[in-house]
Each structure stands twice: as C-alpha cells, then as structure tokens.
Amino acid sequence: MTGLVVAMDGPSGSGKSSASRGVAKALGLRYLDTGAMYRAMTWWMLEHGVDLADAGAVAARAAEPEISSGTDPDSPAIHVDGVDVAGPIRGDAVTGAVSVVAAVPEVRARLVAMQRQIIGDGGIVVEGRDIGTVVAPEAELKIYLTASAEARAARRNAELAGSTMEAQQAALARRDRLDSTRRTDPLSMADGAVELDTTALNLDEVIAEVLRLVKERT
Numbered sequence: 001m002t003g004l005v006v007a008m009d010g011p012s013g014s015g016k017s018s019a020s021r022g023v024a025k026a027l028g029l030r031y032l033d034t035g036a037m038y039r040a041m042t043w044w045m046l047e048h049g050v051d052l053a054d055a056g057a058v059a060a061r062a063a064e065p066e067i068s069s070g071t072d073p074d075s076p077a078i079h080v081d082g083v084d085v086a087g088p089i090r091g092d093a094v095t096g097a098v099s100v101v102a103a104v105p106e107v108r109a110r111l112v113a114m115q116r117q118i119i120g121d122g123g124i125v126v127e128g129r130d131i132g133t134v135v136a137p138e139a140e141l142k143i144y145l146t147a148s149a150e151a152r153a154a155r156r157n158a159e160l161a162g163s164t165m166e167a168q169q170a171a172l173a174r175r176d177r178l179d180s181t182r183r184t185d186p187l188s189m190a191d192g193a194v195e196l197d198t199t200a201l202n203l204d205e206v207i208a209e210v211l212r213l214v215k216e217r218t
C-alpha cells in the first residue's frame, strides 16, 4: 500500500458520506461509497424480481450484476449493467430492502473483493460499515462516526419532504438493528479506530477534526 487509506464507518445519518467527500476533496484523494454498492446490488435484485426473503435466491444471483463505482468525490457515480442508478438507489424501495441483501454472505464476499480492488494502492477515503474491520483493516486512519439517534433522525428528516421525526427515528432504529444483528456484525468499531461523536458538531468541524487526525497519523 503506497497511498493513504482513510476508513470511515458508522451508522446511518452519522455523517459518513458528507465527511468522507469533504475530506477526500480537501486532500485530493479518491472517494468510495460502499453503501452505494450494497444499494446497487439491492436495486438489481428488485429489478429482477428476486425473492429477498430467500437468502439462497439472493446468493445464487449475487455474481450477476455488473456494478461500477466512480471514485470522484465531486460527482460520485454508480452504474449497474450500464444503467445510472444514482437516483433510484436512494428511493424507499431500496432503502427498505438493503439491510436484508447486505446480510447475505455471498453478496458481502463479492462486494468486499470489489472494494479491495478499487482501493488498490490507496489514496482514498472509503465509507461504510465494515471498512476498518473487514475491507481495509490496514488503513492508516480508521474513524467511527457516531451521533445521537435524535440528531441522525433530524438530519435524515431534513433531507426528505413529507417525512416526520418519529418515522425517521423508527426507520433508522430498524436499519441499525438489522445492520448489527447479522452473524458477522459490520456495524462494530475496528481496533484502533477513533470514535468521533458528531452530535454537536457541524460538517465543517467534523471535516476539520478528521483532517487533524490525518495530519497526526501521517
């Protein structure tokens, strides 16, 4: 590994995407959103009518979708079988199903291998749930972002018209539960990770703190 790798993990709404893109831009690094890859896989399964309640059926088709992830922090791109799915993967259908698809070991094995290939020689900020623990345990800097359940729900709520705080908090709690009760729990903190609670910080403050940690480590 020649270039810097920053692993950014944490639950939904903790600010991983925003902070990772900001840090990548500030340092001229690439950026990889691994959550988008799990969402892309889920979009493909829904498109092809795969019964998501049947883990065997999901596993049997996990090798089929051609997923391509861009790494430009200014315009993160994601394509499946040549189709731009950046919009559809953020819709309710995918958001409601992604935890189930991400729990299938064959899905994780394929996407983790792809993620390692993209990381290559480094020079990248990678965000997800298991980057510091599984995908890139050798990363120079591992951050575990947290924020209170209320702050996370409020942030998500602000993004979605017609949503309520209660509905957001319930949806996030459900996804956290699903994301952390699978056999190999990807929502756990890596050895040597720095926990950063963003509840009381704005985005610029979070980015500044991560940049300070990068400087300290390199």
Ligand SMILES: Nc1ncnc2c1ncn2[C@@H]1O[C@H](COP(=O)(O)OP(=O)(O)O)[C@@H](O)[C@H]1O
Binding pocket: 010, 011, 012, 013, 014, 015, 016, 017, 018, 019, 155, 156, 159, 198, 201, 202, 203, 204, 206
């Ligand atoms: N420190 C912060 N303070 C306030 N809002 C934030 C902060 N970090 C992120 N946000 C906002 O919260 C929402 C969720 O952030 P995002 O980066 O998508 O989180 P994640 O990738 O962890 O799910 C976005 O609308 C983002 O602009």
Ligand SMILES: Nc1ccn([C@H]2C[C@H](O)[C@@H](COP(=O)(O)OP(=O)(O)O)O2)c(=O)n1
Binding pocket: 011, 012, 013, 017, 034, 035, 036, 038, 039, 098, 099, 102, 127, 128, 129, 130, 131, 175, 179, 186
């Ligand atoms: N490395 C990863 C990244 C995401 N996942 C799962 C967990 C999440 O429910 C989904 C979607 O992740 P994503 O980061 O897009 O979700 P949020 O933006 O945080 O709401 O994928 C995972 O299991 N492992």
